[in-house]
Amino acid sequence: MRYVVAGLHAAGRSACAWLRKADPTAEIIGVDPAGGPLYSRPLISYVLSGEMPLEGMTVAGEDYWSRLGVTLVRERAVSLDAGRARLVLDSGRELPYDRLLLACGARPRKAQTGGEKAGELCYFRGKADLARILERVRPGGAAAVLGGGLVGFKLTMGLIKRGMSVTLLVTSPHPLSLNVDERAGAWVGEKLANAPNVTLKTSVSVTRLDDAGNGRLRLALDDGETLDVDLAAAGKGVVPETGWLADSGLALRYGVVTDGFLRSSDERVFAAGDLAEAPDAVSGAPGVNAVWPVAVEQGRVAACNMAGVRTPYAGSMAMNAIPVFGTHMVSVGAVNPRLTVGCDFEEIGDPGGKYGYLKLVFREGRLIGAAGLGAAPRLGELAFAVKRGLGRKQVPDWWFRNPKNAAPLAAPYGFIPRLAAR
Amino acid sequence: MLKKTVIVRPERCVGCMQCMIRCAEAHSRTKSLASAIREDILAKPRIHISVGPELKPFPNKCRHCEPAPCQEACMPWAIRSDIAEGLKIVDPARCIGCGMCAMACPYYVIRYHRAPDAPERPAVAVKCDGCYERVEAGGVPACVEACKTGALTFEEVNLYIKQSERRLAGAVYGVKA
Numbered sequence: 001m002r003y004v005v006a007g008l009h010a011a012g013r014s015a016c017a018w019l020r021k022a023d024p025t026a027e028i029i030g031v032d033p034a035g036g037p038l039y040s041r042p043l044i045s046y047v048l049s050g051e052m053p054l055e056g057m058t059v060a061g062e063d064y065w066s067r068l069g070v071t072l073v074r075e076r077a078v079s080l081d082a083g084r085a086r087l088v089l090d091s092g093r094e095l096p097y098d099r100l101l102l103a104c105g106a107r108p109r110k111a112q113t114g115g116e117k118a119g120e121l122c123y124f125r126g127k128a129d130l131a132r133i134l135e136r137v138r139p140g141g142a143a144a145v146l147g148g149g150l151v152g153f154k155l156t157m158g159l160i161k162r163g164m165s166v167t168l169l170v171t172s173p174h175p176l177s178l179n180v181d182e183r184a185g186a187w188v189g190e191k192l193a194n195a196p197n198v199t200l201k202t203s204v205s206v207t208r209l210d211d212a213g214n215g216r217l218r219l220a221l222d223d224g225e226t227l228d229v230d231l232a233a234a235g236k237g238v239v240p241e242t243g244w245l246a247d248s249g250l251a252l253r254y255g256v257v258t259d260g261f262l263r264s265s266d267e268r269v270f271a272a273g274d275l276a277e278a279p280d281a282v283s284g285a286p287g288v289n290a291v292w293p294v295a296v297e298q299g300r301v302a303a304c305n306m307a308g309v310r311t312p313y314a315g316s317m318a319m320n321a322i323p324v325f326g327t328h329m330v331s332v333g334a335v336n337p338r339l340t341v342g343c344d345f346e347e348i349g350d351p352g353g354k355y356g357y358l359k360l361v362f363r364e365g366r367l368i369g370a371a372g373l374g375a376a377p378r379l380g381e382l383a384f385a386v387k388r389g390l391g392r393k394q395v396p397d398w399w400f401r402n403p404k405n406a407a408p409l410a411a412p413y414g415f416i417p418r419l420a421a422r
Numbered sequence: 423m424l425k426k427t428v429i430v431r432p433e434r435c436v437g438c439m440q441c442m443i444r445c446a447e448a449h450s451r452t453k454s455l456a457s458a459i460r461e462d463i464l465a466k467p468r469i470h471i472s473v474g475p476e477l478k479p480f481p482n483k484c485r486h487c488e489p490a491p492c493q494e495a496c497m498p499w500a501i502r503s504d505i506a507e508g509l510k511i512v513d514p515a516r517c518i519g520c521g522m523c524a525m526a527c528p529y530y531v532i533r534y535h536r537a538p539d540a541p542e543r544p545a546v547a548v549k550c551d552g553c554y555e556r557v558e559a560g561g562v563p564a565c566v567e568a569c570k571t572g573a574l575t576f577e578e579v580n581l582y583i584k585q586s587e588r589r590l591a592g593a594v595y596g597v598k599a
Contacts, residue, residue, distance in 0.1 A: 300489060380527050
């Protein structure tokens, strides 16, 4: 049996490891143009902020792939002929396979900016992007960050620590508003506005990037202002890398459409990670949750199914946690305001308060998402409660006044009404 | 023979929390309760007495799953399985305290505290390490040593099942175990 894995990051690496466990004698070929030792992509923000040395991103030695018995092909896959079961590489070589895993991930969503220097806009996805940003960092200089999501926030904090003064340009009224909610976003916005070396501009977007001389960039904003900076970087989310699969014959929507076993429309081709459109554990609707744990889990499930070990995929769940001004911002499940229209909300505590702030999202009496600030000690219980769809009636009212005790979130069914009755 | 593991019998737990205290003590720098409570960074327990079914105490600790969801979720590969066989152990030097493992853990046994091994970090993941150093030295995990009711025992799992079968036989048929 010949397995080909296209893309060797979170999902692809996990899949290779599990393919080897499931089939010790199989031929496994890994296709990825990036060379060098295996590194963990999300750690680039820690390197940018100086919390971790560059080599700290390396998570396994050079011999990782040979120990796993994976043959590496350092080329880019440029097209797929699913009918003939051939993966075409950029050298023109055709790679036949028995089972193929598509794990090429996603690419940064391009900012809609014009201007002669639009190409100078940096993104923040992998090691190459990090190197590009570090090249342009000027301690004491000015930087602009486009996008008030998680990546934009990490970029801002990292560049401040590198000694730059940063202007964070957010299209929505608050930073992190899609990741948490308006209230927590407003708190983060206030903190950002009071932080040294940060200027927060909300409800604004960049229209042009032009040359300002001396290697600087001039940003034209849609409110008529201009901004001269040494570095402009954007964090506008990611889009699945599916352009090269357009002629493959596979069913594509936003990403590669997969079934409950992460199999694509071709029975020999599977998909995992940021390009796989798989069922969401909370809503049941197909979607892409582009986070690390989901990619690794999907890699495992896809590998088991590729090797003939029937493994249903339970569904992906969005989850994020980042340090924010001495506390933690967490989100689990459905919290995006666009996805929670018509839901009931419970807001507990205060973003700057003793117990932090927690927002619970209920749909038809079931917990479908939670987001908050400073909720780290009860993170596990919270995620578990979302995963199993905790009923609103199962949470006693006293808990909303003192959410520090996480037992009501974690306790088994049937327990809470009895406790509440006491 | 399989490796010995900590076996939890919640029906025997009385919620005395001695296991928590001894766990924290065993993970302190000085390994003595009297001095551990005066350390700069207080050692924290990795076993927790939570409320279980029937409102009874439930000693909750890491099950060292395989595959371990926490290990899959760990971005810097800080949860290692190469330190001690069969155990998933957090390497505080690599942990970035992001919180992903706690969200992935189906048993909610991962907490975040400052750690003596990584004092520069505000918080790192803290969870059961199976007291691998004590076990390698021929001892038993601290929580097991502390448990006076038999709710926590350190046994080889097949042997434990066999003993349970004998007990059941004794109870049902009056056979002497």
